[in-house]
Amino acid sequence: MVANPLNSQEFDVEVKVAEWRAHLVRHAALNEHDIDELESHLRDQMDALQEQGLRDDEAFLIAAKRVGDLDEVTREYAEVHSGRLWQNLVFGDVGASFFGRELVTVLLLAVCAAIAIKLPALFGLHFESEGADWFYARNITLFSLPFLALYFVVQRQLGTKGLLFVGGTVALAALLINSYPNFASTTTMTLAMIHLPIAIWFMVGITYSGDWWRSHAKRMDFVRFSGEFLIYYVLIAIGGGVLTAFTLGMFNFIGIDIEWQVQNWIIPCGAMGAVVVAGWLVEAKQGAIENMAPVLARVFTPLFTLMLSVFLVTMLATGRGFDMQREVLIGLDLMLVVVLGLVLYAVSSRDPNKPVSLFDKLQLLLVVAALLVDVLALIAIAGRIFEMGFTANRVAALGENLVLLVSLSGYAWHYWSFIRGNAGFTRLERWQTNYIPVYVIWALVVVIAFPLIF
Amino acid sequence: MNLSKDLMAASSTPLVLGIIAEGETYGYEIVKRVEQLSGGALNWTDGMLYPLLHRLEQQGVLESRWRVASDTGRKRKYYGITELGRKTLHEQQQQWQVINDALNRIWHEMTVNLQRSDTNGCQPA
Numbered sequence: 285m286v287a288n289p290l291n292s293q294e295f296d297v298e299v300k301v302a303e304w305r306a307h308l309v310r311h312a313a314l315n316e317h318d319i320d321e322l323e324s325h326l327r328d329q330m331d332a333l334q335e336q337g338l339r340d341d342e343a344f345l346i347a348a349k350r351v352g353d354l355d356e357v358t359r360e361y362a363e364v365h366s367g368r369l370w371q372n373l374v375f376g377d378v379g380a381s382f383f384g385r386e387l388v389t390v391l392l393l394a395v396c397a398a399i400a401i402k403l404p405a406l407f408g409l410h411f412e413s414e415g416a417d418w419f420y421a422r423n424i425t426l427f428s429l430p431f432l433a434l435y436f437v438v439q440r441q442l443g444t445k446g447l448l449f450v451g452g453t454v455a456l457a458a459l460l461i462n463s464y465p466n467f468a469s470t471t472t473m474t475l476a477m478i479h480l481p482i483a484i485w486f487m488v489g490i491t492y493s494g495d496w497w498r499s500h501a502k503r504m505d506f507v508r509f510s511g512e513f514l515i516y517y518v519l520i521a522i523g524g525g526v527l528t529a530f531t532l533g534m535f536n537f538i539g540i541d542i543e544w545q546v547q548n549w550i551i552p553c554g555a556m557g558a559v560v561v562a563g564w565l566v567e568a569k570q571g572a573i574e575n576m577a578p579v580l581a582r583v584f585t586p587l588f589t590l591m592l593s594v595f596l597v598t599m600l601a602t603g604r605g606f607d608m609q610r611e612v613l614i615g616l617d618l619m620l621v622v623v624l625g626l627v628l629y630a631v632s633s634r635d636p637n638k639p640v641s642l643f644d645k646l647q648l649l650l651v652v653a654a655l656l657v658d659v660l661a662l663i664a665i666a667g668r669i670f671e672m673g674f675t676a677n678r679v680a681a682l683g684e685n686l687v688l689l690v691s692l693s694g695y696a697w698h699y700w701s702f703i704r705g706n707a708g709f710t711r712l713e714r715w716q717t718n719y720i721p722v723y724v725i726w727a728l729v730v731v732i733a734f735p736l737i738f
Numbered sequence: 739m740n741l742s743k744d745l746m747a748a749s750s751t752p753l754v755l756g757i758i759a760e761g762e763t764y765g766y767e768i769v770k771r772v773e774q775l776s777g778g779a780l781n782w783t784d785g786m787l788y789p790l791l792h793r794l795e796q797q798g799v800l801e802s803r804w805r806v807a808s809d810t811g812r813k814r815k816y817y818g819i820t821e822l823g824r825k826t827l828h829e830q831q832q833q834w835q836v837i838n839d840a841l842n843r844i845w846h847e848m849t850v851n852l853q854r855s856d857t858n859g860c861q862p863a
Contacts, residue, residue: 317804317815318788318792320813320815321765321788321814321815322785322788324764324765324766324812324813324814324815325765325766325769325784325785325788327810327812328766328810329766329784331810350783350784351783351784351785352783352784352785352786353783354785356783356785356786357783357785357786357788357789360785360786360789361788361789361792363789364789364792364793364796365792
């Protein structure tokens with residue numbers, strides 16, 4: 285939005301105070317009351333200055349200056365209230381109702397997820413049974429994610445419709461993935477196994493949005509949620525790993541071997557339950573990690589850009605770009621998916637009101653590098669199909685790279701027009717959220733249609 | 739006159755406690771009172787007062803409550819001193835008194851010596 289030059293002369297005290305406040309709100313070390321207190325001071329000072337005959341804008345500027353550099357002040361707050369930054373993590377606004385309905389729901393669902401993974405064992409399908417690894421591998425998301433979706437059904441009050449939606453989707457997915465006769469062919473099964481989680485994660489997204497994926501803001505929230513969920517889950521997994529190692533060690537010291545129990549109960553049940561708990565943690569405290577995830581995105585964007593550029597140059601210089609082998613292609617596609625995830629997250633964590641910064645240009649560079657790598661991969665795949673004919677794997681790779689090509693081109697175009705000042709950042713955000721269903725549809729095509737065709 | 743940071747930090751606690759001991763008050767008033775007491779020489783960054791108040795509250799020497807101010811109709815956080823606060827203030831008062839006395843004495847002696855050497859210098863040989 286371009287500011288009207290005539291209007292920009294006008295000074296709105298309330299707007300200025302609100303901006304000043306907004307700067308403080310971002311710091312976890314200050315709570316609502318602290319900010320109220322500082323604002324009350326600011327206003328008292330402004331009143332006094334106005335009584336001396338100063339204009340609104342002069343009074344605000346001097347009063348704000350006297351309160352001091354906000355970064356220095358907040359640092360001082362952080363020293364006094366160092367505990368707050370971490371307390372906020374779990375106990376944020378739960379407060380008095382900590383043992384209320386929500387926590388009970390979360391624990392119940394986590395326990396359900398933990399039990400669900402052990403249910404097949406009741407019917408004789410233990411982890412070590414023959415063919416069990418395939419069974420568990422292709423169903424793994426169906427044991428945990430539905431319970432996360434159920435948490436959001438409860439949390440967002442989606443009611444019976446939500447329950448039916450989750451139940452129906454899961455039943456359909458379970459039926460599909462377990463009953464295709466062609467699954468003797470391991471390639472289509474592997475492909476379906478990789479793509480099904482995308483569709484199921486989207487189901488979580490629909491329940492997360494709370495309005496059946498209608499509003500743009502909720503879709504962006506879900507992208508943010510996905511990134512933060514990943515971070516929380518990894519953190520919990522690391523903690524769980526340390527705990528398990530200690531438990532094993534301690535029992536070992538007293539001469540009892542519990543490796544079997546750990547492998548069959550603690551790790552699988554813990555991993556499933558942690559999915560629900562991680563989702564709840566992100567939901568319960570959105571602010572705390574928000575400070576960390578954008579930092580991660582900022583650290584890795586330049587690194588990935590560098591890596592992709594070096595890789596591109598090497599490939600082109602050595603002429604190895606066009607006869608890529610199978611393994612290289614798989615690795616390349618995985619990397620592109622990671623890069624896309626990084627871009628998705630970086631876009632969602634960016635404040636759309638901020639002007640163009642160096643980081644946006646870096647982001648464009650990353651997208652363009654990824655786009656070029658994608659084109660190389662496409663050429664290689666087309667070559668392989670031309671030489672050796674269609675297979676499920678090659679078509680899946682071709683489709684994935686085409687989907688990525690369109691997506692990355694869109695990002696590149698919108699970043700370009702944003703940096704040139706031709707469009708706002710919201711256009712880019714719209715492109716991002718509108719394109720999400722395309723990934724899901726492609727994943728569904730691979731899961732549903734591929735076993736029938738190949 | 740610019741006071742050193744260390745001196746400001748050391749004196750802020752007894753000063754704030756002393757002002758609050760005069761009666762329940764709030765941040766902006768405390769800053770004004772400090773300025774008035776020091777004749778404008780003690781110039782704090784206003785925002786830094788609040789973390790100090792919160793720290794003192796955490797130490798239990800102050801207590802706070804929100805009240806709607808009668809003059810502006812806005813709500814303000816008022817600070818009052820606790821029993822522990824009065825005790826702390828008393829201790830600090832004694833400590834500062836010791837320093838104050840010692841400094842006064844040395845400065846008094848310095849001026850006396852100076853005058854003596856001056857008068858000595860004026861005597862005819």
